[in-house]
Amino acid sequence: MHNPLVSIIINCYNSDKYLRIAINSAISQTYENWEIIFWDNQSTDKSADIVKSYNDERINYFYAPIHTPLGEARNLAIEKAKGEWVCILDCDDIWHKNKLQAAFDKLDSYKYKDEVSLIYSKTIYIDGDGKEFGRFHEHHSGKIHDLLLKRGDFVFISSAIFRKDVLDKVGKIDVTLHYAEDYDVILKVTRNYYALCVDKFHTFYRVHRNNLTSTKVYEYDVENFEFLNKYVKENNLGFNLKKAVFLENSKRMTASIFKLFGKRDFSNLFKIITNYPQYLILSPYYIFYFLIRKLLK
Incomplete structure (x- = not known):
């Protein structure tokens, strides 16, 4: 061994x-x-x-x-x-x-x-x-x-x-x-x-109040949007993976809206929606998805 x-x-x-x-x-x-x-x-x-x-x-x-x-x-x-x-x-x-x-x-x-x-x-x-x-x-x-x-x-x-x-x-x-x-x-x-x-x-x-995911919701999610898009382009990934990244970013956008609204951070909520409107297309689906998960828990 x-x-x-x-x-x-x-x-x-x-x-x-x-x-x-x-x-x-x-x-x-x-x-x-x-x-x-x-x-x-x-x-x-x-x-x-x-x-x-x-x-x-x-x-x-x-x-x-x-x-x-x-x-x-x-x-x-x-x-x-x-x-x-x-x-x-x-x-x-x-x-x-x-x-x-x-x-x-x-x-x-x-x-x-x-x-x-x-x-x-x-x-x-x-x-x-x-x-x-x-x-x-x-x-x-x-x-x-x-x-x-x-x-x-x-x-x-x-x-x-x-x-x-x-x-x-x-x-x-x-x-x-x-x-x-x-x-x-x-x-x-x-x-x-x-x-x-x-x-x-x-x-x-x-998980506590000093975690970055708790204190820097907008910054955390925006960097992940940009990072994933850049990763797809630099590594010349195929259509299926590009689609997967778009879906993942759409899910992240919906979760971010919930978090920012809960924190009453309306300034960053407005910024993320106006800067990344393409990820709102699937928001109704993911809103339903998150609500069902919460009810099941």
């Missing part, structure tokens, strides 16, 4: 509230061949004190020479990684203790394991107090690139384990993106490779 070194990337900027819980979930892994690359993006809270309180030589602390956006900080941390595989654990998320072991057990038994670039697990939503309030069930293995365009990004970044040589080859994180960088890197590493999903809920994604 292959026992590769795994580099766990933890990028931190003033994230002391949940940091110890996140680090503990990495240290508690039943799979022990790992290192933590802790990139402190010039925090001014107690983050540095927390990470330095651990007496574990597998934890490598780096203080950023300058403060950078998250994408650039992640790339700088990845450059320090020595592992054959790299994963990103956000400071407010948590792993099940068997996450890494289950991933490599799955890989060892996979027919095309030398062509796998990504291993991930299913995700549970938790609130600011760590209480579960939902589960994300969608998961796929194999050639998932086209599915990611047709169904949206179903791989949470804190659940993903990347093969480092592939990550380096595709250029790591796109630093020009601020909200769609996770989607971009998942698409890039799966374009010509296989992905594996462990059919277990081994990742806990924390």
